[in-house]
Amino acid sequence: MKRLAFILPALLLASCDSAPQATFADASITLPDDPLDLPDLPGRDAVIGNCTACHSPSTMLQQPKVSREKWEKQVAKMIEIYKAPVDPAAIPQIVDYMVAVQAEQAAAEQGNVSRETSGQAGPKGGLEGV
Amino acid sequence: MDGGKLTRRTLIAGAGGAALTAPVLGQKLAGHLIDLGLPGGPSLRPLTPAFPGKGEMIVQRIRPPLLEAPMSVFREGVITPNDRMFVRWNWDMPTSVKAADHRVAVGGAVKHAVSLTLDEIASAGEHVSVVAINQCAGNGRGLSDPRVTGTQWGNGAMGCAKWTGVRLKDVLAKAGVADGAARVRFAGLDVPLTDGAPQFIKSIPMDIAMRDDVLVAWGMNDEPLPLLHGFPLRIVVPGWFSTYWVKMLATIEVLTGEDDSYYVAKSYRVPAAPITPDEKDFETVAITAMPPRAFITSHADGDVVAKGKPLVLEGIAMGGEAALAKVDLVGERGLEIPCSLGPDEGPFAFRRWQVTIPEVTGNLAQIGVRAANVNGAVQPESLAWNPSGYARNVIERITLRAQ
CATH class of the missing domain: 2.60.40.650 (Immunoglobulin-like)
Structure with missing residues (x-):
């Protein structure tokens, strides 16, 4: 680059000379199903009964491995802030389940390490389809 | 059950019904998987065109949808096509909106509260367009090291579009801003499933609200806003993270003081000064404008x-x-x-x-x-x-x- 491109505030807004009238039609979509694809480990029923109405398994299974204490805090946050109607008796089972799921995932990731290209954070645009 | 709110009984009933079908996520959605390179994993996500109006998107969550653009989307041009723009909802949103029935209530510290139809919004002022990046405050969260909980985005929770609408200040003028106005708060049609949970409402300071480029937008790249992107109207705040770009806009409320609502006062906040991962008590500030x-x-x-x-x-x-x-x-x-x-x-x-x-x-x-x-x-x-x-x-x- 031969010169630094210090840009003066550019013209920001393009006004429509002959303002075309906006028209609004009804909109409707159908979302894909949200399957309950949860590993069969102790506590699964407690998770299904108390968590999956609001949480896709797709989210629950994609969290980084965190401590049991962190999971306890997460469940408490759901109850206190988001008013999730969680059965108090189910809390330890939910925590146990998430800890067990993550232990299983960590073991699986270990098995996959050999085909990871790198642990570096960065654009991975070229890795579609792996 | 009241107005779609969940009780424990309905939670269980709903879950049980779904469990009977229980198809595997991978079989149901994934054309194939993409590796987001998240340190320590899990790092593989489905990449699928299964969502309405969307091309191949990385599925971070099915319900409410969290969809990320693969980085290949950004290889050409500066405009992100509507079908490749990331999707992020905090709470479930309606999947059907009747245009003629939609209203935007403008109230709070105003001279006369009004309830505006879409045509009244569209005729509130000059139609303007701005090309602006829409980026999730948590974009790249999954790359944090040490890792943190939340949506595990790679860097694709961003996109750039041409947004068309009227200026927010022209819509506010329909109600007349009263003396002492400090902030403008927005709410959409997405509401919590549980009674008492905080609604996803966000506010911006008055000086930002009155900017010439802050819009109530209905157009995205010269098309009507897709429902997944906030049909019929969303707020556009160029230069600020998209958490303020409230979708399915239904309420505009002028505040005379600070906003103590959850998603402003408690959430979407960052340490006021740099911290280490071990620090627990620190001052926070609301996340607002985007860095380069x-x-x-x-x-x-x-x-x-x-x-x-x-x-x-x-x-x-x-x-x-x-x-x-x-x-x-x-x-x-x-x-x-x-x-x-x-x-x-x-x-x-x-x-x-x-x-x-x-x-x-x-x-x-x-x-x-x-x-x-x-x-x-x-x-x-x-x-x-x-x-x-x-x-x-x-x-x-x-x-x-x-x-």
Whole structure:
């Protein structure tokens, strides 16, 4: 680059000379199903009964491995802030389940390490389809 | 059950019904998987065109949808097509909206509260368009190290579109802002499933609300806002993270004081000063304006390049809250080469950059691009770690192998 491109505030807004009238039609979509694809480990029923109405398994299974204490805090946050109607008796089972799921995932990731290209954070645009 | 709210009984009943069908996520959705390179994993996600109006998107969550654009989307141009723009909902939203029935209530500290139809919104003022980047506050959270909980985005929770609508200040004028107005708060049609949970409402200071480029928008790249992007109307705040760009806009409320609602006062906040991952008690500030960022889109980490030949690297950059000033290629042993910038689509748009390395003499280890904006903000060498993984803008680095 031969010169630094210090840009003066550019013209920001393009006004429509002959303002075309906006028209609004009804909109409707159908979302894909949200399957309950949860590993069969102790506590699964407690998770299904108390968590999956609001949480896709797709989210629950994609969290980084965190401590049991962190999971306890997460469940408490759901109850206190988001008013999730969680059965108090189910809390330890939910925590146990998430800890067990993550232990299983960590073991699986270990098995996959050999085909990871790198642990570096960065654009991975070229890795579609792996 | 009241108005769609959930009780424990309905939670269980709903879950039980779904469990009977229980198809496997991978079979149901995934054409194939994509590796987001999240340190420590889990790192693989389905990449699928299964969502309405969307092309191939990375599925972070099915309900409410969280969809991320693969980085390949950003290889060409600066406008992100509507079908590749990331999708993010905090709560379930309606999947059907009747245009004639939709109203936007404008109230709070106003002279006369009004309830506006879509046609009344569209005739509230001059129609204007702005090209602006829409980026999730948590974009890149999954790359945090140490990792943090939340949506595990790679860097694709961003996109750049041409937004068309009327100025927010023209809509506010329909009600007349009263003396003492301090902030303007927005609510959409997405509501919590549980009684007493905080609604996703967000507010901006009055001086931002009155900006000429802050819009109540119905157009996205010259098409009606898709429902997944907030049909019929969404707020657009160029230069600010998209958490303020409230979708399915239904309520505009003028406040006379601070906003103590959950998603402003308690959530979407970052440490006021840098912290270490061990620190627990620290002051926080609301996350607002975006910092500069830049990405290499022509190559991915681990790609092989030709030794002895010139190498052209390309990508996109953004200034954030202010126009992009420059982009430099940086690497080990003091490597620093200024990049040339492509056409300027406005201060809040992506801008393409390009740089040529005259001859590749060996591996290009830990190279990255560093953006700076006209306010003097520059991407940092190391991550400003925060417990919610917000506002990532560390220089993103890759290694290219020469052969």
